Amino acid sequence: EFYGKGAPYNALAGKDSTRGVAKMSLDPADLTHDITGLTQEELKSLDDIFNNVYKAKYPIVGYTSRRILNEDGSPNLDFKPEDQPHFNIRDEF
Numbered sequence: 001e002f003y004g005k006g007a008p009y010n011a012l013a014g015k016d017s018t019r020g021v022a023k024m025s026l027d028p029a030d031l032t033h034d035i036t037g038l039t040q041e042e043l044k045s046l047d048d049i050f051n052n053v054y055k056a057k058y059p060i061v062g063y064t065s066r067r068i069l070n071e072d073g074s075p076n077l078d079f080k081p082e083d084q085p086h087f088n089i090r091d092e093f
Contacts, residue, residue, distance in 0.1 A: 009026075011026045011028070011031055012026070012031070015031060015064065016032070016033040016064045017030075017031045017032070018032070018033050018034075018035055018046065019031070019032050019033070019034055019035055019038070020032075021046055021049055021050075022035065022038050022042040022043065022045055022046035022049075023038070023042055024045070033064070060081075067079060
């Protein structure tokens with residue numbers, strides 16, 4: 001209803017849109033993982049939205065390829081779910 005084709009938040013689906021969520025923006029330039037230059041207020045908003053909306057409402061079912069693969073497509077052997085920001089394995093499993 002919210003994330004499907006033609007739905008209001010479809011632009012957020014299937015990608016790491018961290019910056020857009022922090023800025024409350026659906027501008028294509030903001031639909032990225034890059035948080036460089038965000039204000040303290042935007043970072044706090046991001047943290048609040050993640051914990052009080054996304055994490056409370058949706059289980060973590062996977063990660064974007066940027067986290068689990070190297071740039072050449074090989075597996076990132078250093079990736080550990082328990083080391084990811086805001087991730088507490090006891091909360092999820």
